[in-house]
Amino acid sequence: xxxxxxxxxxxxxxxxxxxxxxxxxxxxxxxxxxxxxxxxxxxxxxxxxxxxxxxxxxxxxxxxxxxxxxxxxxxxxxxxxxxxxxxxxxxxxxxxxxxxxxxxxxxxxx
Amino acid sequence: xxxxxxxxxxxxxxxxxxxxxxxxxxxxxxxxxxxxxxxxxxxxxxxxxxxxxxxxxxxxxxxxxxxxxxxxxxxxxxxxxxxxxxxxxxxxxxxxxxxxxxxxxxxxxxxxxxx
Numbered sequence: 001x002x003x004x005x006x007x008x009x010x011x012x013x014x015x016x017x018x019x020x021x022x023x024x025x026x027x028x029x030x031x032x033x034x035x036x037x038x039x040x041x042x043x044x045x046x047x048x049x050x051x052x053x054x055x056x057x058x059x060x061x062x063x064x065x066x067x068x069x070x071x072x073x074x075x076x077x078x079x080x081x082x083x084x085x086x087x088x089x090x091x092x093x094x095x096x097x098x099x100x101x102x103x104x105x106x107x108x109x110x
Numbered sequence: 111x112x113x114x115x116x117x118x119x120x121x122x123x124x125x126x127x128x129x130x131x132x133x134x135x136x137x138x139x140x141x142x143x144x145x146x147x148x149x150x151x152x153x154x155x156x157x158x159x160x161x162x163x164x165x166x167x168x169x170x171x172x173x174x175x176x177x178x179x180x181x182x183x184x185x186x187x188x189x190x191x192x193x194x195x196x197x198x199x200x201x202x203x204x205x206x207x208x209x210x211x212x213x214x215x216x217x218x219x220x221x222x223x224x225x
Contacts, residue, residue, distance in 0.1 A: 042216030
């Protein structure tokens with residue numbers, strides 16, 4: 001069963017705008033990762049945040065983690081057409097076993 | 111450096127036939143994962159290996175599914191006999207040794223259609 005649930009399911013924004021998506025999970029975790037999947041391709045790792053971290057940045061990506069609320073958010077700033085993809089959060093409790101959410105589909109309009 | 115390689119990229123078969131999916135992980139990675147992705151169930155972990163040994167196969171749906179990793183550079187996922195509900199995209203991923211929270215590197219997937 002899926003541990004994480006992304007919200008919203010779909011998001012459409014104009015190029016240059018920011019995109020924010022959220023992930024909620026049910027049980028305690030060691031870390032939370034965000035992945036991107038372009039249409040017809042495999043998943044690509046974006047960023048990992050550990051359970052003892054609250055915020056992390058990577059380029060135009062900003063991830064927050066609130067373990068008390070069991071939630072995380074991914075912010076993509078100054079979006080580009082190339083950011084059009086599905087974004088998944090993945091939680092890990094033990095070892096390498098990842099549990100993926102259903103994903104948020106982001107469409108960036110030119 | 112080549113990423114995770116999967117073959118075939120597309121497979122169309124008839125119900126009852128045996129299907130074998132193949133994966134070559136990134137050199138030096140000692141974890142290998144098989145996932146299945148469908149619209150209904152999302153991305154599910156089927157099985158994963160460490161140093162060629164299956165660690166957790168609790169996600170394998172039923173006995174029709176089997177996976178092997180005879181060496182560090184090759185793994186197979188076999189479905190015998192295949193059924194229409196097995197239609198999905200199957201991904202292989204690998205991860206390097208080290209701490210338990212390493213990222214996983216995904217292959218391009220095999221799109222399986224069972225008629």
